[in-house]
Amino acid sequence: xxxxxxxxxxxxxxxxxxxxxxxxxxxxxxxxxxxxxxxxxxxxxxxxxxxxxxxxxxxxxxxxxxxxxxxxxxxxxxxxxxxxxxxxxxxxxxxxxxxxxxxxxxxxxxxxxxxxxxxxxxxxxxxxxxxxxxxxxxxxxxxxxxxxxxxxxxxxxxxxxxxxxxxxxxxxxxxxxxxxxxxxxxxxxxxxxxxxxxxxxxxxxxxxxxxxxxxxxxxxxxxxxxxxxxxxxxxxxxxxxxxxxxxxxxxxxxxxxxxxxxxxxxxxxxxxxxxxxxxxxxxxxxxxxxxxxxxxxxxxxxxxxxxxxxxxxxxxxxxxxxxxxxxxxxxxxxxxxxxxxxxxxxxxxxxxxxxxxxxxxxxxxxxxxxxxxxxxxxxxxxxxxxxxx
Amino acid sequence: xxxxxxxxxxxxxxxxxxxxxxxxxxxxxxxxxxxxxxxxxxxxxxxxxxxxxxxxxxxxxxxxxxxxxxxxxxxxxxxxxxxxxxxxxxxxxxxxxxxxxxxxxxxxxxxxxxxxxxxxxxxxxxxxxxxxxxxxxxxxxxxxxxxxxxxxxxxxxxxxxxxxxxxxxxxxxxxxxxxxxxxxxxxxxxxxxxxxxxxxxxxxxxxxxxxxxxxxxxxxxxxxxxxxxxxxxxxxxxxxxxxxxxxxxxxxxxxxxxxxxxxxxxxxxxxxxxxxxxxxxxxxxxxxxxxxxxxxxxxxxxxxxxxxxxxxxxxxxx
Numbered sequence: 202x203x204x205x206x207x208x209x210x211x212x213x214x215x216x217x218x219x220x221x222x223x224x225x226x227x228x229x230x231x232x233x234x235x236x237x238x239x240x241x242x243x244x245x246x247x248x249x250x251x252x253x254x255x256x257x258x259x260x261x262x263x264x265x266x267x268x269x270x271x272x273x274x275x276x277x278x279x280x281x282x283x284x285x286x287x288x289x290x291x292x293x294x295x296x297x298x299x300x301x302x303x304x305x306x307x308x309x310x311x312x313x314x315x316x317x318x319x320x321x322x323x324x325x326x327x328x329x330x331x332x333x334x335x336x337x338x339x340x341x342x343x344x345x346x347x348x349x350x351x352x353x354x355x356x357x358x359x360x361x362x363x364x365x366x367x368x369x370x371x372x373x374x375x376x377x378x379x380x381x382x383x384x385x386x387x388x389x390x391x392x393x394x395x396x397x398x399x400x401x402x403x404x405x406x407x408x409x410x411x412x413x414x415x416x417x418x419x420x421x422x423x424x425x426x427x428x429x430x431x432x433x434x435x436x437x438x439x440x441x442x443x444x445x446x447x448x449x450x451x452x453x454x455x456x457x458x459x460x461x462x463x464x465x466x467x468x469x470x471x472x473x474x475x476x477x478x479x480x481x482x483x484x485x486x487x488x489x490x491x492x493x494x495x496x497x498x499x500x501x502x503x504x505x506x507x508x509x510x511x512x513x514x515x516x517x518x519x520x521x522x523x524x525x526x527x528x529x530x531x532x533x534x535x536x537x538x539x540x541x542x543x544x545x546x547x548x549x550x551x552x553x554x555x556x557x558x559x560x561x562x563x564x565x566x567x568x569x570x571x572x573x574x575x576x577x578x579x580x581x582x583x584x585x586x587x588x589x590x
Numbered sequence: 591x592x593x594x595x596x597x598x599x600x601x602x603x604x605x606x607x608x609x610x611x612x613x614x615x616x617x618x619x620x621x622x623x624x625x626x627x628x629x630x631x632x633x634x635x636x637x638x639x640x641x642x643x644x645x646x647x648x649x650x651x652x653x654x655x656x657x658x659x660x661x662x663x664x665x666x667x668x669x670x671x672x673x674x675x676x677x678x679x680x681x682x683x684x685x686x687x688x689x690x691x692x693x694x695x696x697x698x699x700x701x702x703x704x705x706x707x708x709x710x711x712x713x714x715x716x717x718x719x720x721x722x723x724x725x726x727x728x729x730x731x732x733x734x735x736x737x738x739x740x741x742x743x744x745x746x747x748x749x750x751x752x753x754x755x756x757x758x759x760x761x762x763x764x765x766x767x768x769x770x771x772x773x774x775x776x777x778x779x780x781x782x783x784x785x786x787x788x789x790x791x792x793x794x795x796x797x798x799x800x801x802x803x804x805x806x807x808x809x810x811x812x813x814x815x816x817x818x819x820x821x822x823x824x825x826x827x828x829x830x831x832x833x834x835x836x837x838x839x840x841x842x843x844x845x846x847x848x849x850x851x852x853x854x855x856x857x858x859x860x861x862x863x864x865x866x867x868x869x870x871x872x873x874x875x876x877x878x879x880x881x882x883x884x885x886x887x888x889x890x891x892x893x894x895x896x897x898x899x900x901x902x903x904x905x906x907x908x
Contacts, residue, residue, distance in 0.1 A: 285602055361837075422888050423888075424889050425888060425889050427889075428889040428890070523878055523882075527877045527881065528874050531874065539671075540885075543881065545887060546886075556836055559832075559836050559837065560831055560832050560835060560836075564879075567863040567893070567894075567895070569863060569864070570736075570864075570883060571740070571864050577889055580890050581888065581889070581890045581892065583892065583893075588858050588859070589857075589858040
C-alpha cells in the first residue's frame with residue numbers, strides 16, 4: 202500500500218483527471234509487481250501523467266497484462282480473476298473513448314470549459330449608432346428544429362410559440378406527418394438525421410449567419426440569443442450552448458439548444474465527408490449520443506464547445522424547466538430565490554410540456570410591470586401575424 | 591479444480607465491477623461540479639430599469655388573509671416576493687406572531703372568513719385609514735403585480751366609493767369581486783363598509799366572504815369598476831395563468847369561468863400584459879411569477895401592447 206501512496210503523491214501533483222488515471226493504472230502495478238520496484242512504478246506513472254494520449258495508457262496496460270501473465274502462473278485464482286476482470290473493463294472503456302481521437306488537439310490536457318459571454322452595456326455603448334444598427338440588421342438566426350410525428354403536440358406548440366421569432370425556422374422530421382409540414386429526412390437514426398438537417402440548413406442559409414438547433418420541448422428566446430452573439434463574428438467558429446464534459450469530451454447538450462456560427466457549420470459540413478473522422482453511422486462499441494458525435498466531429502475541425510453566459514457568468518442555456526430551477530434555488534438560496542436562480546436574459550429552458558410553453562410565451566413576451574423601461578440598445582420587433590406575443 | 595474456477599470467476603466479476611464503478615464515479619464528479627457552479631450566484635442586484643412610476647399619490651395598503659398553519663408554507667413566500675412592493679402590508683391571522691401577524695379576535699376556518707374580513711377592515715380603518723388611499727385584500731396564495739394595480743388606480747379617485755377585482759355576476763345584481771383574485775377598496779369604500787356595520791345596514795348574513803362583502807358594497811352604493819385593459823383583457827384572475835391562456839376551440843364556458851361578469855376570452859386574449867393578480871399560486875409558483883414579471887425578458891423587444899400610445903392616438907383623433 203506504500204506504493205499506492207507514492208503513486209498518489211506523484212500523480213496528485215498533476216491535475217485531478219490524470220491523477221485518477223494514474224491511480225487506477227497504478228493500482229494494477231501494485232498488485233502485479235507487489236511493490237518490488239518503486240522507482241519503476243513512479244516512472245510509469247510519470248509517463249502517463251505527462252501525455253494525454255491514450256496510446257500511452259494503452260501501452261502501460263499492455264505491460265500490465267504482460268505482467269499479469271506472469272502472475273497467472275503464480276496461482277491465486279481470485280487475484281487472477283480480479284485482474285483479468287479489471288483489465289477487461291479498462292480495455293472496454295478505452296475502446297469507447299478512444300476510437301475517433303488520438304490526440305486531443307492543441308489545447309493541451311485540462312482546459313476547463315470555455316465561456317462566451319454576452320457583451321456588457323459599456324461595450325455596446327462604445328459602438329457607434331450606425332454600427333449597432335448594422336449589427337442589428339445583419340443578425341439573423343436560422344432555427345433547425347428536430348421533430349418527430351410521435352411528439353406532434355410539441356411540434357405544433359413550437360410552431361405556435363418561440364419559433365415565430367426566428368428569422369427562418371425549419372422543421373426537420375424523421376418521417377412525414379399528415380398534420381404538419383416539415384422537411385422529411387426519412388431517417389430514424391438521430392445522428393444521421395442531425396447531419397442531414399445541418400447540411401440542409403447550410404445549403405439553404407441565404408444570408409443567415411447563425412444557426413440554432415433545438416428540439417420542440419425546448420423554449421428559446423431568440424432575442425436573447427441574438428444579444429449573446431451580437432458582437433461575435435460569424436466568420437469565426439462558434440459552438441455554444443450549455444457546455445458539459447463527459448470524460449475527455451466537452452460538448453454542448455442538445456436539449457438546451459446548440460448555437461453554431463456560419464464558420465463552424467461550414468467546417469462541420471466539410472468534415473461530414475470524411476468517413477474516418479466523422480462517420481455517418483458511428484463505429485464505437487456503444488454509440489455516442491448525437492450531441493456528443495457533433496462535438497467529436499467539430500473537434501476535428503478545431504472547433505470547441507463553449508458555455509454561453511451572461512455578463513455575470515450565469516449560464517444562459519438551461520436543460521431544465523423554470524419551475525425545476527426555482528425549486529432548486531429555494532433549497533440553495535432561500536433568501537434570494539429568484540436572483541440566485543436564472544439569468545434575466547436566459548436563452549433556453551427545456552423539458553417543458555406544451556401547456557408550459559404557451560404559459561412561457563406569455564410570461565416572456567407579455568407579462569411585465571407597467572413603468573419599467575430598460576433602455577436597451579437594440580430593438581427587435583414582434584413577428585407579423587402573431588397574437589400570443 | 592472446481593473451487594478454483596469459482597474463485598476465479600468471482601475475482602473476475604469483482605475486478606470488473608470495482609473498476610467500472612471507479613471510472614463512472616470519476617466522470618460524474620466532473621459533471622456535478624460543473625452544474626453546481628451555475629446555481630451559486632449571489633450577485634449584486636442589477637437595477638437596469640428606470641421606473642417611470644405613476645404619480646406618488648397612489649398609496650396601496652395590502653392585507654393578506656392568512657393563518658398560523660400557512661405562514662411557513664405560503665405567506666413567507668408572499669412576504670419575500672410581491673409583498674415588498676406594497677406601501678404597507680399587514681398579515682391578518684387569528685394569532686399574533688413575530689411574522690409579524692395582526693391578531694383578529696376570530697378563530698380560523700372557512701366558516702369564519704367573513705368575520706375575519708369584517709374585523710380586518712375595521713382594524714385597518716381604525717389604524718391605517720390615513721396611511722393609504724387604496725386597500726387591497728389578497729389571500730396567501732394570490733400573486734399580485736402592484737405596479738400594474740397602481741397603473742389602474744392612478745386614473746381613479748380614491749375619494750369616490752370604488753371597488754375593484756375580478757367581477758362575478760352571481761347572487762348580487764351589480765356583481766361582486768372574487769376573494770381569491772384579490773379585491774381593492776378605495777378609501778371612501780372602506781369608510782362606507784365600516785359605517786355599514788356600525789349602522790347595521792351591513793350584517794354577517796353569510797359565511798361566503800367575497801359574496802357577502804359584495805352585498806355590503808351594493809347596499810352602501812359602492813361602484814364596481816371594470817378593470818379590463820384597453821383591449822378588453824382581464825387584469826385580475828381567480829385561477830392560475832394556465833386556466834386562461836391555453837388556446838381552446840370555441841366552447842361553452844368551463845366551470846371556472848361560469849361566474850365571470852364580463853364575457854371571458856380563452857387563449858391569448860384572456861389576459862392583459864399588465865396583469866394584476868393570479869390565485870392558487872403556491873410557494874414555487876410565487877417565485878416563478880416573480881421571475882417572469884420582474885426578471886426574465888426578451889432583450890430589446892418592442893412590446894406589442896402600448897396603452898399610452900393608444901391613448902395618445904385616441905386623444906388625437908377626438
